[in-house]
Amino acid sequence: xxxxxxxxxxxxxxxxxxxxxTCNYTNYSPAYLQWYRQDPGRGPVFLLLIRENEKEKRxxxxxxxxxxxxxxxxxxxxASQPADSATYLCALDTGGGNKLTxxxxxxxxxxx
Amino acid sequence: NxxxxxxxxxxxLKTGQSMTLQCAQDMNHEYMSWYRQDPGMGLRLIxxxxxxxxxxxxxxxxxxxxxxSTTEDFPLRLLSAAPSxxxxxxxxxxxxTGREKLFFGSxxxxxxx
Numbered sequence: 001x002x003x004x005x006x007x008x009x010x011x012x013x014x015x016x017x018x019x020x021x022t023c024n025y026t027n028y029s030p031a032y033l034q035w036y037r038q039d040p041g042r043g044p045v046f047l048l049l050i051r052e053n054e055k056e057k058r059x060x061x062x063x064x065x066x067x068x069x070x071x072x073x074x075x076x077x078x079a080s081q082p083a084d085s086a087t088y089l090c091a092l093d094t095g096g097g098n099k100l101t102x103x104x105x106x107x108x109x110x111x112x
Numbered sequence: 113n114x115x116x117x118x119x120x121x122x123x124x125l126k127t128g129q130s131m132t133l134q135c136a137q138d139m140n141h142e143y144m145s146w147y148r149q150d151p152g153m154g155l156r157l158i159x160x161x162x163x164x165x166x167x168x169x170x171x172x173x174x175x176x177x178x179x180x181s182t183t184e185d186f187p188l189r190l191l192s193a194a195p196s197x198x199x200x201x202x203x204x205x206x207x208x209t210g211r212e213k214l215f216f217g218s219x220x221x222x223x224x225x
Contacts, residue, residue, distance in 0.1 A: 008152075032211050043116075043202050043216030044155070089155070093211035098143070098162055099170060100210060104154035 003027075006090060006103040014111055019080045021106045023073040023090030028101075030092035033066050033073050038087045038105065047088075048075075080110045114138050118203050118217035125193040125224045133188040133220050135203030141215070143206040144186040145170070146178065148199040149219075155202065160210060161186055193224045 005024045013019050023033070031052050036044035050057045050066045050073070057064045063076040077084050087105040094101040119134045137144065145160035147170075157170030161180040175197060177189040186205075190197060200221050204214040 004154075034213070036214075041219075043204075043218050044214075045216070046213045049213060091214075098160060098168070098210045099157055100145075100214060101157070101171075102147075102155040104152060 004090065004092060004101060004103040006088075006106045008104060008106070010107040010109055012109045012111060013080055015081060017080055019077040019084070019108055019110070021075040021088050021090075021108065023075065023103055025071050025092055028071075028092055028094055029068075030094065032093045033064075034091045034100070035062075035064055035073075035075050036089040036091060036102075038089060044089055044102075077108075080108075082110050082112060085109050116203055116205055116215050116217035118201075118220050120220060121218070123220060123222050125190070125222065127193060127195060127224060129193050131190050131193065133190075133201055133203075133222075135186045135188065135217060136184050137186075137203075137205040137215070138184065139205060139207070139215065140183060141205035141207050142183065143208060143210040144180065145204050145206075145210060145214070146176070146186070146188045147202045147204065148172065148197075149202060150199050158188065158201075162209065190222075195224045198222060198224045 034049045035047045038044040048064045061078045065074045087107045089105040091100045091102045116137045142163045146158040147155040159178040161167045203217045
């Protein structure tokens, strides 16, 4: 079956360290992969989009990689801060181009 | 700039009641969509629209109706509420086809008793 997997267990890291979150997918061939941040009680907020022909994308302390052979994306936050604590969702375009399918998200907690 | 506005923020219904969740965007986006978010299930697409007068089904459309009479508005109607429709509902819009950056509203928390 088609699915998008993110680590359901929360990730706890110390402030200043690099957080790495994983998104794995099967049976899709997405043209785009996106990452969103969601805070409790709020809607998701777009962070980064990476295309299938791009290996890596950066934005300030954020870096995303996209390996279409492994069917995996890695999302890195360098020099993490407590304010980075949130749930991070990956999303792929699926099903004919007008549908964005989301993973279940990984909760990140950055501790002092 | 308001972005995507959803109303109400909270709603409690009894089984069998009907209601409409409102969604409006002021960014002139052609694409709009409705998702529901449940614990452990992530965001699931209910219905989407690529422009006024055009709607299509997503992954979980049963029990919901939509219409798109204007570019700005995309209401979601629950025809006869069921406890299985207890969820948080998000409306989202995009300037493109829906594969690119989505702008989300703040959500409606719905409980069906």
